Amino acid sequence: MNSNSPYLQFLAKKEEEIEKERDGKADEDSFGHGHSRKPSTVSAKSVVSEAHMDDLHTDLEKEHEEVVLSQGITAYNRYILAGANLFMRFLLPISLIFGQVVTSAGDYWLTFWVKSRFAAPSADYTYLYIYTGLIIGCIIFTIIRSLIYYKVCMNASQNLHDKMFHSLLRAPMRFFDTNPSGRILNRFSRDMGAMDEILPRVGLETITIFLVMCGILVMIAIVNYYMIIATIVLGSLFLVLRGWYVKTAKDIKHLEGIAKSPMLSHLSATLNGIATIRATKSEGVLKDGFDHHQNVHTSAWYLTLACMGAVGLWLDVLCVLFLLCIVFGFILMADYFEVSDSNVGLAVSQAMILTGMLQFGVRQSTEFINQMTSVERVLDYTEIKPEEDAASDNLNMTTIAPKTDTSDSENWPQFGRISFNHTYLRYSPDDDPVLNDLNFEIKPGEKIGIVGRTGAGKSSIISALFRLAPIEGGIFIDNIDTKTVPLSNLRDKISIIPQEPVLFSASVRYNLDPFGNYKDSEIYSVLEEVELKKAVPSLDFEITAGGSNFSIGQRQLLCLARAILRNNKILVLDEATANVDHRTDALIQATIRKKFAHCTVLTVAHRLNTIMDSHRILVMAAGRIVEFDHPYVLLQNTDGFLYKMVLETGPAMTEQLIDIAAQTCAKTKL
């Protein structure tokens, strides 16, 4: 260590980088991968990361609390607007206030009744009837206000959920690249859960307590208006105390979250390495480590309890002081004014309700503000800027050529001619373009292989074709600018067999034909073509999550079956044969050649043998096209990119590849 060798410096730098990365992108690491193409991280990291979830969630909460506080009323307003129409917005406050007025009026009426009975004892039932009426009114209004309130909350939850889901479905790919899937799932699970279950209850309790407190203070002021002074003084003290509590509680909660993570990660790491721990007899060390983490966490948790206890004590002190003011106020006043016993009784009994209720109120209102962060987060997701789809309202496609039959959106594309016209693509507006000035044309029915080193931009060509990211310049399919085609239509008309086969947890029928456009016999026939009929007992056979009850090869074949069924003029294969065995690979290749003989096929390839018989090969480097011609022609240039790539496969393979290219060349009489 003392030598300070370059290796040690390198290690220190690395550690620093990891630390920085963890700080900066911690949430991304823990919740999942932001980018679908990233290699999976080591499992130990994800175990530790999982344990960090609470801590990070607290961080996120903190970040959003600031948003809520800064946006303040806006979030509340938008929540109510999402759940209540104009009538409900009018009815809700009225029912809340009326409920409280009737309840307080009942208490006051009792005092009035007692006072008049002492003044002139009689058996007048009017008092009783009015009191009964007030009690019944109190019951009815309380029920009505609860019904209206819960209806508004339920509507808000449903509407915001639907809006969030809708806006997520239309979100651009960039959103999914920058938001880890765990975070998105949290919005739908944790935040929606809070909005459905916790927020309405806590909200109603907070509102009720606030109204009861107002009722009590108003009645005490009516009985003895000097009490307004005491109320203002003690009310200010209360607000100060509450401010301290909210701030402290938030920080302590954060502290507790931080202290909890190491304990959980220690536990999960221990469970993961239990075999090693037992083999090395290091149970004691691990136990001490766990005890240490738990002690730290317990200390933080004890702080939470102590904080709650302390605020409870001080709130009770405030209530007792208020009671003291009321009682002594009446004693002092008795020397100068006539004070009725029933009024004293009313004021004292009402003030005593405050004790205990105030504590509960503070806790619930803090919880309410905390839960509103969930609403804020959901509101954020309802406003995701949708994908640019200028054509969605305008189904007329514009052509660069005079309008022909091809402009008919139903039959488009009829030929499968693709041309890139000075096309640039950038994933983020601030980044450099990933595709640079692509200019090429693919004739109808051509089989094109796309090759290049990793990161050269092969997959980005597919992204551009599907318009997964904003493009500059134009991409024309059968002379129609894809920018003028509605996105759903464009994506519907190009089939893709992706690198990772995508299957839904649903029936085979749904996976192959989600919109129910084809007959069972047609679906069976394509299953037969990809030799899967035996593997699939029936079309209602359920595919489990991610297609785990099928092998990777079978999943690829299902995707191929889906593509055949769609019968599109353009097929894109993204290294589709990278993970399958030789036989399945051969079957996929043969089926594609047969079934897509008249279609334009673009194959992004890693293995050169699958594309050596293509009509042309497009070689990419750093987002530009460096070569584009028949493979045999390209291989004549011994300085060329393709030739060098072929050489890297070894002498035997090189010979074989050149052979395939030459044969294809002879066949096509180039």
Ligand SMILES: Nc1ncnc2c1ncn2[C@@H]1O[C@H](COP(=O)(O)OP(=O)(O)OP(=O)(O)O)[C@@H](O)[C@H]1O
């Ligand atoms: N979603 C994305 N967001 C930001 N940058 C991206 C995204 N996808 C790709 N890139 C960047 O674009 C460049 C080209 O990537 P692309 O995936 O097209 O390469 P590729 O040739 O298909 O590589 P590979 O063979 O490894 O799949 C790379 O520099 C990559 O970092």
